Amino acid sequence: MRKRYPMIDYISPFYSQKHTQDTLIRGIESLLGSHEDLRVCLFPVYIESFYWDNLKSGNSHFKLLSKNDGIYLFDFSFHIRELEEKKRITGKLFIIENKQYKNICTVLTLGNSLFFSRGVLPYFNKAYPRASLTFITHKKLKNLLIDFRDRNNFKDLTIVRTTTYSRIGKKIMPSVNWPEFSLEKAFEWVADENGWFQNLKFKVGKLQAPNVEISVSRNGVIKSNGYMRLIYEFFILPISKTVYENVKFFSKRARLDNPNRNIRPLCIDFGYEQFIELEENRKFIDAMRTMKASSLSVIHSNPYVHLSIFDYFDGSSFDIWVLSREKIIIVPQLKASFQSIKRLINHIFDNYDEGDIKDYEVRE
Amino acid sequence: MSNKSFRERINDYTDTIFAIIGFINLFRFDDDTRRMREDVKVFQGRIMRTSSSNKISPNNEVTPDFCIQGSNNKGIVGEVKKSFPENRDFWMDDFKQLISYDDDLLNWLTDTGKIDDHEIVLLPEQSRSRAVKRYFEERKDGEIVFTKNFVIVEFNRNNQADAYFFFRKEYGSFKYFNLIDHRLDEGIQVPILKLMPIYEKIKLYDSKPPLPYLLLLIWENVIMLHASNDERFGSLRKNSKLPVDITIDEIVQELHENYSFKKLNANNMSHQPKIPLKSWIKESVNALMSFKLAEWKNESAGKCVVYFKKFKDTLETFKDLCDEHKLDMETDEKQMELFDKKKE
Numbered sequence: 001m002r003k004r005y006p007m008i009d010y011i012s013p014f015y016s017q018k019h020t021q022d023t024l025i026r027g028i029e030s031l032l033g034s035h036e037d038l039r040v041c042l043f044p045v046y047i048e049s050f051y052w053d054n055l056k057s058g059n060s061h062f063k064l065l066s067k068n069d070g071i072y073l074f075d076f077s078f079h080i081r082e083l084e085e086k087k088r089i090t091g092k093l094f095i096i097e098n099k100q101y102k103n104i105c106t107v108l109t110l111g112n113s114l115f116f117s118r119g120v121l122p123y124f125n126k127a128y129p130r131a132s133l134t135f136i137t138h139k140k141l142k143n144l145l146i147d148f149r150d151r152n153n154f155k156d157l158t159i160v161r162t163t164t165y166s167r168i169g170k171k172i173m174p175s176v177n178w179p180e181f182s183l184e185k186a187f188e189w190v191a192d193e194n195g196w197f198q199n200l201k202f203k204v205g206k207l208q209a210p211n212v213e214i215s216v217s218r219n220g221v222i223k224s225n226g227y228m229r230l231i232y233e234f235f236i237l238p239i240s241k242t243v244y245e246n247v248k249f250f251s252k253r254a255r256l257d258n259p260n261r262n263i264r265p266l267c268i269d270f271g272y273e274q275f276i277e278l279e280e281n282r283k284f285i286d287a288m289r290t291m292k293a294s295s296l297s298v299i300h301s302n303p304y305v306h307l308s309i310f311d312y313f314d315g316s317s318f319d320i321w322v323l324s325r326e327k328i329i330i331v332p333q334l335k336a337s338f339q340s341i342k343r344l345i346n347h348i349f350d351n352y353d354e355g356d357i358k359d360y361e362v363r364e
Numbered sequence: 365m366s367n368k369s370f371r372e373r374i375n376d377y378t379d380t381i382f383a384i385i386g387f388i389n390l391f392r393f394d395d396d397t398r399r400m401r402e403d404v405k406v407f408q409g410r411i412m413r414t415s416s417s418n419k420i421s422p423n424n425e426v427t428p429d430f431c432i433q434g435s436n437n438k439g440i441v442g443e444v445k446k447s448f449p450e451n452r453d454f455w456m457d458d459f460k461q462l463i464s465y466d467d468d469l470l471n472w473l474t475d476t477g478k479i480d481d482h483e484i485v486l487l488p489e490q491s492r493s494r495a496v497k498r499y500f501e502e503r504k505d506g507e508i509v510f511t512k513n514f515v516i517v518e519f520n521r522n523n524q525a526d527a528y529f530f531f532r533k534e535y536g537s538f539k540y541f542n543l544i545d546h547r548l549d550e551g552i553q554v555p556i557l558k559l560m561p562i563y564e565k566i567k568l569y570d571s572k573p574p575l576p577y578l579l580l581l582i583w584e585n586v587i588m589l590h591a592s593n594d595e596r597f598g599s600l601r602k603n604s605k606l607p608v609d610i611t612i613d614e615i616v617q618e619l620h621e622n623y624s625f626k627k628l629n630a631n632n633m634s635h636q637p638k639i640p641l642k643s644w645i646k647e648s649v650n651a652l653m654s655f656k657l658a659e660w661k662n663e664s665a666g667k668c669v670v671y672f673k674k675f676k677d678t679l680e681t682f683k684d685l686c687d688e689h690k691l692d693m694e695t696d697e698k699q700m701e702l703f704d705k706k707k708e
Contacts, residue, residue: 313598
């Protein structure tokens with residue numbers, strides 16, 4: 001039988017160098033240019049300080065190999081079961097501390113994408129809420145892509161593969177498509193489908209780089225076989241900023257974190273009359289019922305909506321109100337972590353609809 | 365009792381809180397500054413002392429749903445009645461309660477505990493307000509006599525998406541609060557959007573909530589809060605239980621601090637019962653014991669262990685469990701009994 005693991009380590013010299021952020025990015029760009037099958041997978045992530053310290057100290061998965069200029073190189077190990085055999089897989093993983101935004105890092109791997117998709121990404125997903133990836137709204141995703149295309153003059157940028165989720169009645173239906181669309185056309189198409197892109201793969205242009213494919217996921221995961229420098233500048237840095245801003249915006253919303261235990265609600269503003277028919281209340285409540293690891297209690301459903309939601313990951317809880325046609329108001333209760341607020345809003349955006357997240361000003 | 369009945373009762377309970385907050389805020393809100401007036405004091409469930417000449421309950425204590433103390437040393441004492449019993453024989457009890465406020469009540473927030481005068485207001489829900497008014501008018505020179513000014517203000521919650529509470533005068537006029545009185549002639553709409561932030565901190569008033577709703581509040585704000593400090597919380601499986609050691613006093617204190625009228629009661633807790641009452645919480649813990657979700661560790665000291673469990677729909681689960689164990693059944697007659705006890 002052909003042995004698939006561990007991955008072939010043909011970039012050892014690169015790992016043994018002391019990198020700065022600049023040499024790391026340029027080095028990866030150069031490696032991608034000279035190794036056709038090499039891929040970089042990376043994502044910005046919030047990591048709680050004590051958890052980050054634990055990773056640096058080492059555990060059964062992480063072993064710190066070197067550090068320089070906020071760049072940490074680890075041996076990362078995990079187990080997989082293959083044909084009833086448990087195998088230990090080990091590979092290299094960079095974690096780059098963001099110099100501007102506290103607690104925000106970029107996790108980066110080179111090479112075997114299975115190492116990333118079966119080991120690294122699941123590890124960080126499971127580490128929630130100590131580590132937390134982001135979610136990129138559709139509007140933001142479109143803006144990132146337009147910015148990337150227009151500022152680099154990639155006129156022929158074409159969407160070549162999409163993983164789409166469509167809201168069909170009470171159900172969310174996934175589908176994979178190979179549309180060969182322009183950016184604008186792709187976003188029009190998914191809007192017609194009442195859905196969103198979970199993942200979107202594109203080529204920058206037939207002339208400039210015929211073989212380079214870049215994929216961007218809603219959770220901020222980027223995979224590519226080229227253009228590392230541009231990816232870092234046009235995707236990783238702005239997404240890191242979003243992660244940081246979300247942390248700041250969603251933090252200290254719990255009543256226990258505020259003087260006099262005051263409430264600090266936020267709202268999702270659709271900017272138009274979303275809740276016109278009573279059926280819309282039902283649709284929204286049905287969408288909320290699908291939230292994993294949570295309790296949803298309906299206190300009131302008609303004519304206004306009042307829900308109580310518990311998050312079973314960390315014990316956060318929220319009241320949710322629909323008291324006007326344009327907005328959903330979220331009132332974090334005594335305990336409400338920013339991770340949980342993010343998860344809640346992410347769920348609403350994925351399973352109901354997207355709107356603008358705003359502070360909801362309270363006047364008593 | 366069906367789940368629907370619990371749902372209706374929870375609606376009644378929350379509507380009553382909205383109505384109390386909405387009505388008293390009409391007197392607190394200053395249209396010029398767009399802020400709440402500091403010189404108008406409001407109280408919910410304040411224990412007021414009656415005089416020896418009280419026609420219903422001399423030298424005793426009464427607890428109106430709300431008292432408003434104006435800067436003019438005049439006040440309003442009122443009751444909100446979301447639902448009147450089907451059986452009109454019981455209506456006289458409601459009026460007797462109001463007549464018990466027809467007295468120079470003590471315990472206002474003044475040096476002497478007295479104010480110059482107060483008016484009495486009844487807030488029935490709109491669907492019954494005409495009938496209640498008729499009932500009163502038929503008896504006002506006989507069985508029901510007020511020496512103080514008496515007003516009926518109907519209220520309702522509209523059934524539109526932009527939900528609001530509506531208050532309109534149905535009988536009489538406020539003689540000491542002219543500005544509001546004129547506005548109440550035509551009726552005043554108060555959007556729930558404006559009331560919600562206050563409600564968020566006041567989910568309990570001095571009447572016992574339906575048991576499933578109280579259990580939901582306890583579960584979310586006390587038990588889950590404690591359980592989530594346990595490192596096993598996140599990985600707790602669906603049918604597993606996490607023990608939480610707690611006392612009745614702690615549950616009372618945490619709900620009182622976070623969800624009672626404490627802050628609105630002019631930050632003056634003298635003559636204010638501590639809501640939720642200890643007896644409600646004890647009843648709730650006993651219910652959890654029936655559901656095998658709690659055990660006494662030391663009943664006389666109020667110490668118990670509650671087994672936290674993750675439910676998919678916590679309120680619905682507690683409604684079903686209350687149904688199954690026939691807890692918190694309520695009839696018109698029982699409602700009146702409880703009501704009489706509360707007012708004794």
